[in-house]
Amino acid sequence: MLIAVLSGFLIAFVLLVFGRLLKDKLPLVVSVLPTGLFLYFLSFLPGVVGGEAYYFSTPWIPSLGVNLDFRLDGLSLLFSLLITGIGALIFFYSDAYLKRHRYINRFYSFLCLFMGSMLGLVLSDNALLLFVFWELTAISSFFLIGFNNQSQASRRSSLLAWAITGGGGFFLMAGLILLGSITGSFSIQEMSASSGLIKEHSLYALILFTIFLGAFSKSAQFPFHFWLPGAMKAPTPVSAYLHSATMVKAGIYLIARFTPVLGDHVFWNNTLIVVGGFTMLYCAFHAIFRLDLKGILAYSTISALGMLMFLLGLGTESAYLAAMVFIGVHAFYKAGLFLTTGTIDLSTGTRDIRYLSGLRRIMLPLAVAGTLAALSSAGIPLTFGFVGKELIYEATWHHEWGMWGLTFLAVVSNILLSYSGYLAGIKPFIGPPPDISLEVEKPGTGLWMAPLILGAGGVIVGVSPAFANGLSEAAVAAIVEIQSPVSLSLWHGFNEVFIASMLTVVIGVVLFMIVKPSEIRLSTISRVDFLSPHQLFNHTAAFFKRTARTYTSFMHNGFLRSYITKIVFFSVCLLAYYMARNVQVLALPNNLTSVSVYEACIFIVMLSSILIILFSNSRLLAVIAMSMVGFCICLFFVYYGAPDLAMTQFSIDTLTTVLFVMVLLKLPPYLKMKDRSAQIRDGLLAASFGLLVSLIALQVLAEPTSKEVSRFYAENAYLLAKGKNVVNVILVDFRGYDTLVEITVLTIAAIGVYSMLKINSSEVE
Numbered sequence: 139m140l141i142a143v144l145s146g147f148l149i150a151f152v153l154l155v156f157g158r159l160l161k162d163k164l165p166l167v168v169s170v171l172p173t174g175l176f177l178y179f180l181s182f183l184p185g186v187v188g189g190e191a192y193y194f195s196t197p198w199i200p201s202l203g204v205n206l207d208f209r210l211d212g213l214s215l216l217f218s219l220l221i222t223g224i225g226a227l228i229f230f231y232s233d234a235y236l237k238r239h240r241y242i243n244r245f246y247s248f249l250c251l252f253m254g255s256m257l258g259l260v261l262s263d264n265a266l267l268l269f270v271f272w273e274l275t276a277i278s279s280f281f282l283i284g285f286n287n288q289s290q291a292s293r294r295s296s297l298l299a300w301a302i303t304g305g306g307g308f309f310l311m312a313g314l315i316l317l318g319s320i321t322g323s324f325s326i327q328e329m330s331a332s333s334g335l336i337k338e339h340s341l342y343a344l345i346l347f348t349i350f351l352g353a354f355s356k357s358a359q360f361p362f363h364f365w366l367p368g369a370m371k372a373p374t375p376v377s378a379y380l381h382s383a384t385m386v387k388a389g390i391y392l393i394a395r396f397t398p399v400l401g402d403h404v405f406w407n408n409t410l411i412v413v414g415g416f417t418m419l420y421c422a423f424h425a426i427f428r429l430d431l432k433g434i435l436a437y438s439t440i441s442a443l444g445m446l447m448f449l450l451g452l453g454t455e456s457a458y459l460a461a462m463v464f465i466g467v468h469a470f471y472k473a474g475l476f477l478t479t480g481t482i483d484l485s486t487g488t489r490d491i492r493y494l495s496g497l498r499r500i501m502l503p504l505a506v507a508g509t510l511a512a513l514s515s516a517g518i519p520l521t522f523g524f525v526g527k528e529l530i531y532e533a534t535w536h537h538e539w540g541m542w543g544l545t546f547l548a549v550v551s552n553i554l555l556s557y558s559g560y561l562a563g564i565k566p567f568i569g570p571p572p573d574i575s576l577e578v579e580k581p582g583t584g585l586w587m588a589p590l591i592l593g594a595g596g597v598i599v600g601v602s603p604a605f606a607n608g609l610s611e612a613a614v615a616a617i618v619e620i621q622s623p624v625s626l627s628l629w630h631g632f633n634e635v636f637i638a639s640m641l642t643v644v645i646g647v648v649l650f651m652i653v654k655p656s657e658i659r660l661s662t663i664s665r666v667d668f669l670s671p672h673q674l675f676n677h678t679a680a681f682f683k684r685t686a687r688t689y690t691s692f693m694h695n696g697f698l699r700s701y702i703t704k705i706v707f708f709s710v711c712l713l714a715y716y717m718a719r720n721v722q723v724l725a726l727p728n729n730l731t732s733v734s735v736y737e738a739c740i741f742i743v744m745l746s747s748i749l750i751i752l753f754s755n756s757r758l759l760a761v762i763a764m765s766m767v768g769f770c771i772c773l774f775f776v777y778y779g780a781p782d783l784a785m786t787q788f789s790i791d792t793l794t795t796v797l798f799v800m801v802l803l804k805l806p807p808y809l810k811m812k813d814r815s816a817q818i819r820d821g822l823l824a825a826s827f828g829l830l831v832s833l834i835a836l837q838v839l840a841e842p843t844s845k846e847v848s849r850f851y852a853e854n855a856y857l858l859a860k861g862k863n864v865v866n867v868i869l870v871d872f873r874g875y876d877t878l879v880e881i882t883v884l885t886i887a888a889i890g891v892y893s894m895l896k897i898n899s900s901e902v903e
């Protein structure tokens with residue numbers, strides 16, 4: 139299992155480095171990976187349907203409780219088959235869509251990285267390991283969404299998607315750490331066993347908040363939904379893969395996986411019902427106004443994700459079954475519609491639904507594929523979508539919280555989704571021949587085969603839904619204990635659910651026949667965009683950008699004197715506050731020694747040198763006076779028995795003085811400060827800092843001394859480190875990591891200086 143998960147990462151690295159060597163054979167070779175993984179996971183189907191759960195563990199960081207723990211049950215197998223199965227079709231389709239693209243090896247590398255990340259996410263049984271793969275999906279999707287990096291819109295969309303999903307990931311990490319601290323383990327199975335303890339804990343509400351933020355941002359729930367339509371700037375195979383079966387369903391998977399841990403609570407269920415219900419209706423409504431095919435699919439995808447959240451929030455066995463079946467239904471028809479849209483765009487050069495019609499005359503197989511996907515999207519009988527839609531109505535109609543309201547909400551959303559599915563899958567192929575201004579090219583087999591397979595798959599499973607009985611039951615059993623065996627069928631009798639289903643079909647068809655795409659409606663709804671979460675996010679981002687610019691211009695204005703002033707001022711305020719709160723300044727030491735003649739003379743020299751620095755009109759004289767201050771401090775070190783420290787200080791002061799003198803000719807003319815207010819400010823600040831340091835020195839003298847640390851170093855310097863110079867031993871051995879970091883910093887600085895010198899020398903040449 140570990141090899142299966144990590145194979146995507148290994149192949150991604152190989153493709154990135156050596157992919158160009160394979161040239162035209164690259165897509166065929168790479169497509170073996172998802173196909174092989176699909177067959178590998180398919181081999182576990184009989185055992186999982188039989189009630190088994192496979193567990194694989196490899197030690198990784200045992201001291202932190204993080205191991206490579208993978209669990210394959212019904213829920214993870216469902217997602218694994220979708221990730222690899224639809225992934226295989228996407229890999230084959232991408233060969234025709236991006237044929238002879240300059241960076242095709244990079245594209246497949248990112249795609250393999252993403253597939254491996256998704257597999258790791260859905261198979262992880264360790265919460266921290268799940269988070270690692272969660273973030274890897276965000277990083278790999280960032281590269282995929284921004285694959286057309288020459289486009290500013292693509293770069294902006296990838297950054298927006300990463301910002302939203304990455305921010306949610308930060309909260310998810312906090313929630314998982316809180317869960318681990320409560321249960322004492324990061325194993326998801328052990329967390330499930332401690333569900334009662336978690337729900338009774340005072341941090342339960344906070345944990346829910348963090349988990350929901352992570353899931354809602356990833357699965358584009360309101361108000362975080364706006365990143366997904368922007369992500370349509372990605373190549374269409376990426377949109378089909380990420381937004382039908384994989385990335386956007388990661389949040390759905392997270393909620394389903396943690397339902398045994400956190401679910402069956404009023405906070406959990408009510409939040410999912412409200413957020414999911416509002417998202418599915420809000421975005422289904424927005425989908426019918428869009429004119430761009432990928433925009434229609436984007437908003438309908440968000441609506442479908444909201445429906446899944448809504449079903450998981452209902453919290454009944456029938457609702458969980460409806461959610462698991464609808465995950466497969468949506469993956470089939472939405473991937474098919476996306477690939478159909480990609481072929482239309484590639485063949486006609488446009489995705490504007492107003493200008494697309496009659497394409498069946500040129501691309502009949504694609505028309506069949508799009509029609510089948512649209513019919514499944516609308517829940518027409520004999521399609522997999524019909525089975526899924528009836529299960530949804532079954533779950534809402536028999537729910538104890540109000541069958542009429544919940545069913546009405548689901549029916550209205552499905553009607554609007556049916557209309558948007560007809561627009562994307564049928565509208566481009568019916569009607570008069572395409573506009574003569576469109577240069578339509580007949581697509582090759584590779585551009586219609588994958589969507590046709592997906593469309594046909596939706597019909598095959600729809601006609602014989604019993605194929606999905608075992609996997610659906612196993613997926614539900616991973617969430618809740620099954621009370622009765624699952625039996626999917628086309629006919630459940632003439633009842634309220636069937637009436638609601640037929641009502642959805644009829645109104646959806648009538649709506650498609652009457653309501654035509656219109657730019658007027660789109661412009662009308664665009665007038666209230668200023669209230670949308672996207673605009674609020676943009677305004678918030680602009681506010682932070684202005685704040686950062688103001689802060690930077692004040693705190694980091696490029697003047698050394700400004701930096702020193704702010705640092706000293708902050709230090710004075712912080713130390714003064716601490717001393718005022720915690721130190722009795724009047725408790726001065728009473729054992730101070732008398733001032734000797736040597737000390738008085740050195741002090742007078744130091745004071746005279748300082749006055750020369752302040753009032754001299756000669757830079758050379760000021761530099762010499764400054765070095766005199768340093769030499770006087772060295773004399774104090776000698777007088778008090780620290781000759782080694784004095785020699786070090788002598789060397790530094792001498793070298794500093796020489797360097798100052800060497801660069802005097804390169805400095806601008808000596809300027810004497812004329813700003814009286816600045817002089818007063820700097821004088822008060824210097825006096826405050828000097829007074830504070832003096833008080834600290836006196837307080838240190840008043841504190842009782844403890845020689846345990848120095849005694850330890852003195853006794854163990856030679857015994858442990860074989861060195862007689864205690865200071866050197868401390869720097870090299872006892873504080874070796876600190877010294878290593880300092881050396882690293884100096885090395886980086888040296889490389890930077892060398893690079894700038896090389897740049898300057900090349901410019902001169």
